[in-house]
Amino acid sequence: MIARPLYINTLRSMKNTHLIKVLSGVRRSGKSTILELFAQSLRSDGVGSEQIQMINFEDLANADLLDYTTLHDSVASALVAGKMNYIFLDEIQQVPHFERAVDSLFIKGNVDLYITGSNAFLLSGELATLLSGRYVTIPVLPLSFAEYWSSCQGGDKYSTFQEYLERGGFPYATQINDDHTYKAYVDGILTSVLIKDVLSRHTLANSTLLERLARFLTDSSGSLVSIKKIADTLTSMGEKTTSATVASYLTSLADAFLFYRCDRFDISGKRYLSTHAKYYPVDQALRRALLGRKRPDYGHRLEGVVYIELIRRGYEVYIGNIKNLEVNFIARKDGVTEYYQIAQSVAQQEVYEQEIASFLLIRDNYRKILLTEDRGSYNDRGLEQHNIVDWLLAR
DSSP: OOOOHHHHHHHHHHTTSSSEEEEEOSTTSSHHHHHHHHHHHHHHTTOOGGGEEEEETTSGGGGGGGSHHHHHHHHHHTOOTTSOEEEEEETGGGSTTHHHHHHHHHTSTTEEEEEEESOGGGGSTHHHHHTTTSEEEEEOOSOOHHHHHHHTTSSOHHHHHHHHHHHOOOGGGGGOOOHHHHHHHHHHHHHHIIIIIIGGGOTTOOHHHHHHHHHHHHHTTTSOBOHHHHHHHHHHTTOOOOHHHHHHHHHHHHHTTSEEEEEEEETTTTEEEEEEEEEEESSTHHHHHHHTTOOOOHHHHHHHHHHHHHHHTTOEEEEEEETTEEEEEEEEETTEEEEEEEOSOOOSHHHHHHHHHHHHTOOSOSEEEEEESSSSOEEETTEEEEEHHHHHHOO
């Protein structure tokens, strides 16, 4: 199993707190493995195996527990009296009305409860109502480049980064060397998400339309789009649709953590802009699954990696707009703002000046960071330039 220290340390810091820990993220991002690693950590701390119950609801062996009352009674009957019990419920959304069992287990004084799910819908409806203020969400993403490089056990970090851009970071995929098997595996993830987490939520679902929408979002990743533009483009491709249908599917794709929407912010006017946004796939592997060997816009691919990394690091991220120029990302966390611009190379002075033009218009003193594949780090008039690989590996 690949080490996931960010998540294990987060769970350890929350251990025994009276909160339900909800790990949410796209399918096959490693949520189950994180629970297993955390269970190992608990055992290393002296927690007895009888105090740990782990149930994966995608395992047919647990089919009888898909009834929420049976689930509750089974878990409750195995609790060890006088000791803390650690309950792991994996892919809990498979259980109808699971929130009732979760709520009843939560109120027991000797239960530390951890659940995972592959859809943001998990946190809506009755669960949010019953458990308001009593749970904390831990977003789980596929492997970061730092985790990917660590799993490769060394090697040249720059060539490994090119491999990461091509193959993405779904954990199990790192163990697949055969190209045909790799593609089949990634295709399987995509199909599973589209069918189980998106189409299942729509009464009159159109699988062809949904796949074309996912392909369009991947191909246009890094470009500003509007819902109307997407609907018009799909219609022109022979898949007649409406803005309302596209908006509904976009929400479902985001809820399934397959794509992330990044909105715009007017830096000068200090206001959010409601028109146009960018959509980034959760992992670069989706490009291979949806677009095959189509030549990518390399700059947009780097942009997507940086966006997901900023989300992983806990930032709130927007696209910046200032006097008709774009700042790739405004990243905010803990009251601090950072500005990011991403380019493949600024070795030519003309390209460098073009990339920093928007930075020079910003009048505050927050960090302004240019990430490229050029080697080295520089500071020019307070503007920082760093190699993107080194930035991704920085702790």
